[in-house]
Amino acid sequence: MNTQRIAGALGARLTGPDLTQPISADLAAQLRAAWLEHGVIFLANQPLSPKQFLAFAHAFGTPVEYPFVKGIEGFPEIIEIKKLENERVNFGGVWHSDTTYLEVPPMGTMLLSKQIPPYGGDTMFANQVAAYEALSPTMKRLLEGLKGISNSAKADVSKTREDRLRTDGKHEAPKDYVAHHPVVRTHPETGAKSLYVNIAHTVGIEGLTDAESAPLLQFLFDHQVKPEFTCRWTWSPDCIALWDNRCVMHNPVNDYHGYRRVMQRITLAGTRPV
Ligand code: SIN
Numbered sequence: 434m435n436t437q438r439i440a441g442a443l444g445a446r447l448t449g450p451d452l453t454q455p456i457s458a459d460l461a462a463q464l465r466a467a468w469l470e471h472g473v474i475f476l477a478n479q480p481l482s483p484k485q486f487l488a489f490a491h492a493f494g495t496p497v498e499y500p501f502v503k504g505i506e507g508f509p510e511i512i513e514i515k516k517l518e519n520e521r522v523n524f525g526g527v528w529h530s531d532t533t534y535l536e537v538p539p540m541g542t543m544l545l546s547k548q549i550p551p552y553g554g555d556t557m558f559a560n561q562v563a564a565y566e567a568l569s570p571t572m573k574r575l576l577e578g579l580k581g582i583s584n585s586a587k588a589d590v591s592k593t594r595e596d597r598l599r600t601d602g603k604h605e606a607p608k609d610y611v612a613h614h615p616v617v618r619t620h621p622e623t624g625a626k627s628l629y630v631n632i633a634h635t636v637g638i639e640g641l642t643d644a645e646s647a648p649l650l651q652f653l654f655d656h657q658v659k660p661e662f663t664c665r666w667t668w669s670p671d672c673i674a675l676w677d678n679r680c681v682m683h684n685p686v687n688d689y690h691g692y693r694r695v696m697q698r699i700t701l702a703g704t705r706p707v
Contacts, residue, residue, distance in 0.1 A: 440664030529633035
């Protein structure tokens with residue numbers, strides 16, 4: 434397997450593996466090591482059927498269903514992330530880590546590109562270990578022990594789901610999820626500390642008034658996506674991205690109005706953040 438970094442902060446393109454074939458334990462271990470090292474990995478030219486995509490997901494963890502959108506026919510764990518020609522808003526088009534409003538948010542997310550616009554529609558990623566490490570010792574001490582409050586109804590992100598809820602929504606889903614998680618979490622596999630707040634879902638900090646938490650959160654939201662913590666991926670069809678939600682945020686760029694973009698997405702079960 435060949436590994437090529439795509440930026441200083443995170444992200445690597447892997448070549449060699451053919452994921453249409455059964456994934457050996459050795460390949461799964463190599464992929465996981467690359468994923469833990471680089472935060473997000475990309476594998477191009479992988480024309481996987483839903484069954485093969487799910488098999489790849491099982492090599493990494495346990496696929497879980499997304500609370501708000503139905504899966505594709507026969508595969509409840511695979512949802513379509515799409516923006517149609519006539520739509521203006523892209524799904525999840527704001528910096529975030531996936532579903533931090535759940536008590537046990539997903540460990541990772543994988544996307545498989547199906548239809549790509551002729552230009553634009555890149556996805557950006559931000560390394561939250563690097564963002565944490567760049568803080569001053571005093572700010573790190575201030576954040577230690579604080580818990581952020583995530584709410585699925587925060588308008589920044591809930592408006593990006595509206596088109597998909599109309600076409601593919603799960604009508605039985607609760608309207609609102611709320612969870613409290615450490616502002617700084619420790620990665621259960623690498624032991625690294627990372628920032629775990631995001632502008633899409635974090636609405637406050639336990640024990641602080643809104644007036645007290647708002648400026649601190651705004652500082653963190655600005656800090657955590659500084660260009661030097663990011664990478665940017667330009668898609669081709671049949672490409673897989675797999676990122677670690679525990680220490681990486683993402684933001685799909687909405688710059689391709691009038692064109693269709695379709696991805697399949699699987700999220701992998703995580704553990705309660707500590
Ligand atoms: C998401 O999973 O938030 C969407 C990512 C993308 O469309 O690139």
